[in-house]
Amino acid sequence: xxxxIDNQKLxxxxxxxxxxxxxxxxxxxxxxxxxxxxxxxxxxxxxDLGFKMFIDFFCVDYPxxxxxxxxxxxxxxxxxxxxxxxxxxxxxxxLPTITSLxxxxxxxxxEAWDMFxxxxxxxxxxxxxxxxxxxxxxxxxxDFPLRGIEDTYLPSLNLRPDEKPAHNYSPYHTVLPTMxxxxxxxxxxxxxxxxxxxxxxxxxxxxxxxxxxxxxxxGEYVKECDxxxxxxxxxxxxxxxxxxxxxxxxxxDRMDYISALCSQVAYVNAVEKVLGVExxxxxxxxxxxxxxxxxxxxxxxxxxxxxxxLGALTIFLYTFREREKIMDxxxxxxxxxxxxxxxxxxGVAKDLPEGALDVITHFINDFPEKLExxxxxxxxxxxxxxxxxxxxxxxxxDVYSYGLxxxxxxxxxxxYDIRMIQPTDAYDRVDFEVPLGRVGDCYDRYLLRMEEMxxxxxxxxQCVEKLKGxxxxxxxxxxxxxxxxxxxxxxxxxxxxxxxxxxxxxGEQVPEGEVYLSGENPRGELGFYINxxxxxxxxxxxxxSGAFYNLQIFTELIKGRTVADAVVLLGSLDPxxxxxxx
Amino acid sequence: xxxxxxxxxxxxxVEEVLSWGRRNSLWPASVGLACxxxxxxxxxxxxxxxDRLGIIFRGSPRQSDVLIVAGTVVNxxxxxxxxxxxxxxxxxxxxxxxxxxxxxxxxxxxxxLQGVDRIIPVDVYVPGCPPTPQALLWGIMELQKKIKAKKExxxxxxxxxxxVPTASQPIKxxxxxxx
Numbered sequence: 151x152x153x154x155i156d157n158q159k160l161x162x163x164x165x166x167x168x169x170x171x172x173x174x175x176x177x178x179x180x181x182x183x184x185x186x187x188x189x190x191x192x193x194x195x196x197x198d199l200g201f202k203m204f205i206d207f208f209c210v211d212y213p214x215x216x217x218x219x220x221x222x223x224x225x226x227x228x229x230x231x232x233x234x235x236x237x238x239x240x241x242x243x244x245l246p247t248i249t250s251l252x253x254x255x256x257x258x259x260x261e262a263w264d265m266f267x268x269x270x271x272x273x274x275x276x277x278x279x280x281x282x283x284x285x286x287x288x289x290x291x292x293d294f295p296l297r298g299i300e301d302t303y304l305p306s307l308n309l310r311p312d313e314k315p316a317h318n319y320s321p322y323h324t325v326l327p328t329m330x331x332x333x334x335x336x337x338x339x340x341x342x343x344x345x346x347x348x349x350x351x352x353x354x355x356x357x358x359x360x361x362x363x364x365x366x367x368x369g370e371y372v373k374e375c376d377x378x379x380x381x382x383x384x385x386x387x388x389x390x391x392x393x394x395x396x397x398x399x400x401x402x403d404r405m406d407y408i409s410a411l412c413s414q415v416a417y418v419n420a421v422e423k424v425l426g427v428e429x430x431x432x433x434x435x436x437x438x439x440x441x442x443x444x445x446x447x448x449x450x451x452x453x454x455x456x457x458x459x460l461g462a463l464t465i466f467l468y469t470f471r472e473r474e475k476i477m478d479x480x481x482x483x484x485x486x487x488x489x490x491x492x493x494x495x496x497g498v499a500k501d502l503p504e505g506a507l508d509v510i511t512h513f514i515n516d517f518p519e520k521l522e523x524x525x526x527x528x529x530x531x532x533x534x535x536x537x538x539x540x541x542x543x544x545x546x547x548d549v550y551s552y553g554l555x556x557x558x559x560x561x562x563x564x565x566y567d568i569r570m571i572q573p574t575d576a577y578d579r580v581d582f583e584v585p586l587g588r589v590g591d592c593y594d595r596y597l598l599r600m601e602e603m604x605x606x607x608x609x610x611x612q613c614v615e616k617l618k619g620x621x622x623x624x625x626x627x628x629x630x631x632x633x634x635x636x637x638x639x640x641x642x643x644x645x646x647x648x649x650x651x652x653x654x655x656x657g658e659q660v661p662e663g664e665v666y667l668s669g670e671n672p673r674g675e676l677g678f679y680i681n682x683x684x685x686x687x688x689x690x691x692x693x694x695s696g697a698f699y700n701l702q703i704f705t706e707l708i709k710g711r712t713v714a715d716a717v718v719l720l721g722s723l724d725p726x727x728x729x730x731x732x
Numbered sequence: 733x734x735x736x737x738x739x740x741x742x743x744x745x746v747e748e749v750l751s752w753g754r755r756n757s758l759w760p761a762s763v764g765l766a767c768x769x770x771x772x773x774x775x776x777x778x779x780x781x782x783d784r785l786g787i788i789f790r791g792s793p794r795q796s797d798v799l800i801v802a803g804t805v806v807n808x809x810x811x812x813x814x815x816x817x818x819x820x821x822x823x824x825x826x827x828x829x830x831x832x833x834x835x836x837x838x839x840x841x842x843x844x845l846q847g848v849d850r851i852i853p854v855d856v857y858v859p860g861c862p863p864t865p866q867a868l869l870w871g872i873m874e875l876q877k878k879i880k881a882k883k884e885x886x887x888x889x890x891x892x893x894x895x896v897p898t899a900s901q902p903i904k905x906x907x908x909x910x911x
Contacts, residue, residue: 280808280843282808294842304850304851307850307852308849309849323850324843326807326845327808328811329811332808332812353763353813355791384806384843385841385842388841388842389839404766407862454777467777470774470778473774474774489861728766
């Protein structure tokens with residue numbers, strides 16, 4: 151199912167604007183526009199054609215082209231469920247800022263400046279997004295090496311005189327920031343206007359990883375806020391350009407490590423789309439079932455840590471008890487507990503082991519009781535209510551302006567669920583509800599996530615029923631030339647062995663083209679934009695992270711609230727740093 | 733261990749008592765960086781329950797004596813991690829949890845620190861991506877053995893390099909320490 155802009159709207163655009171170039175393909179539809187008409191076109195799309203939701207902005211580097219960088223804007227029409235991409239060449243390495251149209255573009259533009267060195271005219275504070283002030287390079291440019299410039303002498307402190315170091319050990323390392331650099335980074339973000347600038351994080355247990363908050367405080371109240379990200383920026387998008395499509399699957403796990411399987415499914419679906427691979431029916435049901443298991447797992451971790459942040463330690467221990475059960479199920483099926491690289495292009499890595507469905511059935515029969523237990527403790531708890539209700543209210547306007555997705559968008563009453571809008575795998579064949587919030591506060595988001603767990607159980611139940619009748623069916627479409635053969639096939643037929651060798655060495659020769667496909671992660675829309683030049687490796691891979699955009703609204707919502715509210719608000723937005731920083 | 737007399741008197745040294753106390757009440761600073769932090773939380777939570785080993789996660793580095801580096805250390809966070817290490821009172825130990833903090837792991841990139849031992853000395857490396865809670869418990873027990881060995885008057889340099897068994901090179905004989 152495709153969601154790109156229809157021809158009628160494209161005609162309206164081409165009548166209105168001259169000098170535009172419309173590229174329409176099955177997987178991606180874009181409108182290329184001159185730089186001086188960009189803002190007018192975006193405004194027209196937003197106000198007249200209903201593309202009011204901001205999805206993503208990113209750049210692509212073409213070193214041999216002049217101008218060198220191309221900015222791509224992704225927009226969504228929530229009423230008619232259509233997407234459109236707008237491309238614009240950055241003449242003079244700069245683009246006009248679109249923060250006046252969509253506030254959510256602020257961080258995306260900072261990221262483009264950080265990674266590519268593209269400037270934005272009129273941006274309110276164009277600073278480094280992930281790296282620190284004083285860093286000399288723009289790492290996602292094509293002429294920057296993956297390993298960076300290793301110019302600092304930084305030997306291992308553990309190397310003994312008699313020890314032989316590992317084969318790839320080098321005492322030289324890429325440059326590390328000094329504390330002064332970090333202080334400069336902080337100063338560039340926020341200027342002290344009130345009494346004190348309070349640092350929260352990056353290595354604070356309450357910040358869900360390594361997010362670094364800066365609060366400009368007046369007494370106990372936060373007046374201004376900014377967030378420094380990049381304390382887990384590992385360069386995943388750069389890695390993707392250097393690996394084959396199959397090799398990148400483990401990295402999708404390590405981005406959003408709490409919902410590894412959902413990320414894998416979102417990525418693999420995008421690759422399958424551009425390759426034209428159709429996974430077998432059984433694989434689709436397995437994927438859906440595993441995704442929903444992982445969703446429960448992720449929400450349980452959220453509930454445990456959220457309650458822990460608010461002082462309810464018992465819930466943390468309870469939810470981790472249940473998490474261990476799901477982890478055991480995943481370990482039994484995929485072989486690995488947390489970062490299970492289970493999904494493959496064209497299917498799944500292994501068939502369901504004997505008894506897997508019985509264990510899952512047992513779990514889904516057992517789990518509603520536990521869920522009840524949590525709700526008994528929390529839902530009507532006075533402390534819980536007083537800390538959650540009417541905090542961080544998000545309205546529909548915010549959702550479109552900031553590009554909020556997932557539970558955060560649904561709490562504001564916007565029915566934005568990729569599982570419904572663009573069902574992949576077996577989501578169009580299972581029956582489930584999308585719960586929506588009324589107020590849009592933290593309490594609504596809590597209730598939604600609890601309800602989502604119930605819906606996930608429902609989906610798993612349907613998948614288990616279906617999978618019971620599919621025993622012995624194929625779980626990976628190895629007939630397709632792009633799909634890696636199973637181990638058994640490799641050992642028993644020479645053709646499969648040659649195919650396996652070719653695919654592993656040269657990668658999947660993806661036909662030239664672009665694709666944007668997203669999946670519903672527990673944290674929001676996780677989208678993959680893949681730009682292929684017909685090679686075994688992607689030319690550019692952009693990962694649209696739900697948590698990155700969801701976190702952005704934190705700076706607005708916390709204004710006028712206390713620091714104690716910041717803990718609750720952050721917990722209810724539920725970011726994962728591996729995904730926001732990539 | 734201490735010498736026991738049958739009339740109820742235990743003779744020991746101050747050093748020995750301190751070492752016994754230290755290795756049985758390792759308080760880690762609760763610093764989580766990436767995926768390994770989730771497994772670290774699992775180690776602390778209901779099933780594996782590190783409390784029974786005297787391991788209680790502390791919120792402040794001033795109160796802790798073990799730093800479990802759980803997750804990818806990137807260049808930007810490295811000075812802050814070093815600051816946390818410097819804030820911890822002596823004696824202190826570091827467990828490098830997982831492939832990323834041990835040697836950069838699957839991220840040989842411009843932004844990642846290729847091994848946390850380039851900024852702080854590491855006592856125990858726990859392999860895995862991420863290591864299971866069992867593996868982390870193994871690492872903690874290795875650290876306890878190391879603290880015990882150090883009490884016996886050996887300098888850190890004198891403790892022999894431990895061979896790690898791999899599939900291609902299994903350990904042939906027992907190491908002198910009897911691990």
